[in-house]
Amino acid sequence: MPKIAVITGAGAGVGRATAEEFALQGYDVALLSRDAARLEHAAEVLRGRGVRALPIPTDVADAAAVEAAATKVEEELGPIDVWVNVAMATVFAPVSKLTPEEFERGTRVTYLGQVHGTMSALKRMRERNRGTIVNVGSALGYRSVPLQSIYCGAKFAIRGFTDSLRSEIIHDKLNVHLTMVDLPAVNLPQFDWAMNKMGKKAKPVAPIYQPEVPARAIFFAATHKRRQVWVGYPTVQAILANRIAPGLIDKYLARRATRDNSATRHSARTRLPIYSSPCPETTGPTAGSTGGRAVEAGDVHRPASHRVLGRGRHRLVAVLHQITKRLDI
Secondary structure (H helix, E strand, O other): OOOEEEEEOOOOHHHHHHHHHHHHOOOEEEEEEOOHHHHHHHHHHHHOOOOOEEEEEOOOOOHHHHHHHHHHHHHHOOOOOEEEEOOOOOEEOOHHHOOHHHHHHHHHHHHHHHHHHHHHHHHHHHHHOOEEEEEEEEHHHOOOOOOOHHHHHHHHHHHHHHHHHHHHHHHOOOOEEEEEEEEOOEOOOHHHHOEEOOOEEOOOOOOOEOOHHHHHHHHHHHHOOOOEEEOOHHHHHHHHHHHHOHHHHHHHHHHHHHHHOOOEEOOOOOOOOOOOOOOOOOOOOOOOOOOOOOOOHHHOEOOOOOOOOOOHHHHHHHHHHHHHHHOOO
């Protein structure tokens, strides 16, 4: 009997790519996001792969809506085997230009959205004593950068929440696997959709990965007993470097990150408020199966697999990464 996966933020980007990856592996998939039309389109693609797909328009910032979605999934598809929390919202701006309402909305979607999803999933998995929950984090949950304080703060919170809950699951001797996948810069439509107060176009900092790379890592984490997965050498580099010299990185980012993260002028696209209705579908030359891209394909790093670690002079860091993961350091 097919297993059931629930993916939040499934309308575009990493969420959409993750839904497609689970479908390719034979899972029936429930897709949660705010935009009903985009979800239905994604569901049709998955059905074409021979699996059941259930689109459920859901604002993950609303705990009751997430709980209702979980109930609908189990009524229509069956018991949830895997729940993946991907949904996010942010504003590109210095803190001085942000409002409390923008912080609240970004935190409710990016952080509390994962809390709500985890709680609804765990409630059902606890009763059956089985299941897997994947929380999607970021290298920016270890090393914050300027102009993304909403997103960075939420990703730090997700890591703290996940670590706390993991210990509780161990204490309760539950056969529920909780894992976290930390991502590098990814080519996402959110860089065009998110509200931007910088006066220049936001873009991910190179090297940039296509959404299919973290999607494969998320599936790997969901199907292997790993506490945590770091995707891409840049993630390893950022996390370990911040452990060694955080003050030096503070100064480096003060000089470089603002310029790197806003290197080109705004396009004509209107930036929507963070609390607005669902973002319009991305169209044109950057549109893709995962709902649009932030940069042209030629600017994107294409690794052979999701476990992308450096060679040669980077081999020592790769070995240290593997050791720290094995020892849960």
